[in-house]
Amino acid sequence: xxxxxxxxxxxxxxxxxxxxxxxxxxxxxxxxxxxxxxxxxxxxxxxxxxxxxxxxxxxxxxxxxxxxxxxxxxxxxxxxxxxxxxxxxxxxxxxxxxxxxxxxxxxxxxxxxxxxxxxxxxxxxxxxxxxxxxxxxxxxxxxxxxxxxxxxxxxxxxxxxxxxxxxxxxxxxxxxxxxxxxxxxxxxxxxxxxxxxxxxxxxxxxxxxxxxxxxxxxxxxxxxxxxxxxxxxxxxxxxxxxxxxxxxxxxxxxxxxxxxxxxxxxxxxxxxxxxxxxxxxxxxxxxxxxxxxxxxxxxxxxxxxxxxxxxxxxxxxxxxxxxxxxxxxxxxxxxxxxxxxxxxxxxxxxxxxxxxxxxxxxxxxxxxxxxxxxxxxxxxxxxxxxxxxxx
Amino acid sequence: xxxxxxxxxxxxxxxxxxxxxxxxxxxxxxxxxxxxxxxxxxxxxxxxxxxxxxxxxxxxxxxxxxxxxxxxxxxxxxxxxxxxxxxxxxxxxxxxxxxxxxxxxxxxxxxxxxxxxxxxxxxxxxxxxxxxxxxxxxxxxxxxxxxxxxxxxxxxxxxxxxxxxxxxxxxxxxxxxxxxxxxxxxxxxxxxxxxx
Numbered sequence: 001x002x003x004x005x006x007x008x009x010x011x012x013x014x015x016x017x018x019x020x021x022x023x024x025x026x027x028x029x030x031x032x033x034x035x036x037x038x039x040x041x042x043x044x045x046x047x048x049x050x051x052x053x054x055x056x057x058x059x060x061x062x063x064x065x066x067x068x069x070x071x072x073x074x075x076x077x078x079x080x081x082x083x084x085x086x087x088x089x090x091x092x093x094x095x096x097x098x099x100x101x102x103x104x105x106x107x108x109x110x111x112x113x114x115x116x117x118x119x120x121x122x123x124x125x126x127x128x129x130x131x132x133x134x135x136x137x138x139x140x141x142x143x144x145x146x147x148x149x150x151x152x153x154x155x156x157x158x159x160x161x162x163x164x165x166x167x168x169x170x171x172x173x174x175x176x177x178x179x180x181x182x183x184x185x186x187x188x189x190x191x192x193x194x195x196x197x198x199x200x201x202x203x204x205x206x207x208x209x210x211x212x213x214x215x216x217x218x219x220x221x222x223x224x225x226x227x228x229x230x231x232x233x234x235x236x237x238x239x240x241x242x243x244x245x246x247x248x249x250x251x252x253x254x255x256x257x258x259x260x261x262x263x264x265x266x267x268x269x270x271x272x273x274x275x276x277x278x279x280x281x282x283x284x285x286x287x288x289x290x291x292x293x294x295x296x297x298x299x300x301x302x303x304x305x306x307x308x309x310x311x312x313x314x315x316x317x318x319x320x321x322x323x324x325x326x327x328x329x330x331x332x333x334x335x336x337x338x339x340x341x342x343x344x345x346x347x348x349x350x351x352x353x354x355x356x357x358x359x360x361x362x363x364x365x366x367x368x369x370x371x372x373x374x375x376x377x378x379x380x381x382x383x384x385x386x387x388x389x390x391x
Numbered sequence: 392x393x394x395x396x397x398x399x400x401x402x403x404x405x406x407x408x409x410x411x412x413x414x415x416x417x418x419x420x421x422x423x424x425x426x427x428x429x430x431x432x433x434x435x436x437x438x439x440x441x442x443x444x445x446x447x448x449x450x451x452x453x454x455x456x457x458x459x460x461x462x463x464x465x466x467x468x469x470x471x472x473x474x475x476x477x478x479x480x481x482x483x484x485x486x487x488x489x490x491x492x493x494x495x496x497x498x499x500x501x502x503x504x505x506x507x508x509x510x511x512x513x514x515x516x517x518x519x520x521x522x523x524x525x526x527x528x529x530x531x532x533x534x535x536x537x538x539x540x541x542x543x544x545x546x547x548x549x550x551x552x553x554x555x556x557x558x559x560x561x562x563x564x565x566x567x568x569x570x571x572x573x574x575x576x577x578x579x580x581x582x583x584x585x586x587x
Binding site: 004006030116117138169170171173174175176177269270272273275276356357358359 | 418419422423426431432433434435436438458459460461462463465
């Protein structure tokens, strides 16, 4: 059924259909309405065999989910920004304990200065946790991502947390038409969770316990192998989803106009407008295409090598910065295509802390590269010129 | 209610109000109503530290094709102002397209505001309604969003009165639904006259 709903609801509705057993969260802008909607569903008795727990903090929320997931529950939480990094100690543990927790991160900038607006610094900051990360372009993709996230995370070849990253405000607060899934469709796609191992009082187990040097490393190797297996599991799940739902969001990346001389690489909600800009510039005769990165972890190394092998110029739009180097997507991309492409890389940090990226800004960015007014390398774009005062 | 205008590609609307008056809800109600009329719609707020009384902005796009642009609206076709005092500190008509229209809550006539803003020189249209007065009479509170939703409908005919009444009855419950429906109908019919 197609209905105009807010981004928050597109997530909450989908979570409900996945029949979670425990939802535990602490409210934070711009995530709040996701968990408010779920709390209302819980209060109205719509969530079936599910406990909804309001935690005293994100640290508490993540901790309770670790316990619940280790006890065999299908669990959900949502957070962002300061909330995500407060969870981070627990989330690194969740990955190491191989718990298929699904969470939604409503991407928001990190303090300081305090910002409630959108960029990708929060999810990027936990890049190395061992958590799968999928970035969505719009609220339909966010809606569709939830059942897929559970199916990938709970696959016994994977068993790692899965984080769906959706841009705060730009997506969360937007009302737009969404084809809402029904229970039958999700049930046909996502089987009940059958944990490989779980704690009970009858069969006590230990998760994440002490690993001295002679055994720790093997657990970490296993995590990497699971992440590598996740790549193929994802492709199978994405394909099955396209068949079940009729909506094909692509693989680890999605490419428009692959044979272009210039390729623009981006993640998240800016991709929709970028696609329009690219189409318009092509109509003027510019050879430009678009690469949307969907899965940041596992990183689409082979896919990017293939997509960028003949490109002359690659423009990477990063929504975060690794201070002292450059944009993290750009860092990863360069590493991935090293030795496989001779393209010049134009690495731009844009849209930090909610700085708007209007259509003419994106057009100019591409034109300046296409027409040789820019040099390869890293730069911030879209900020005001200012003189830094050094006291 | 009147003949519906054909949407050409994309209509962009910017709402100005003060926190607590429902500028965000106004855009959201019209997104739902526009969809019921068969359009693709997208509404979103320029979210600030939503304090009551501070100037707020929200946006609406209506199109006959799926909407991908999520950037802010710099050159709107319509500007809707929920509170006339916002105009004292915010240039609400900034970027308003030539031939575009300002639909404002305003205690005086359309001509008065037109002169004040030099609207003819700028090539923009102006239509006003005393929404605060109407809202105070019906709701007993200066919350003007539904009145201005009705005014937008009557001025643009992008959505029918019937559709707006359907949406407002889904959005609100009981007495609040009745009162807001009354506001929408009154403002819609009034603006149809003003913009005849």
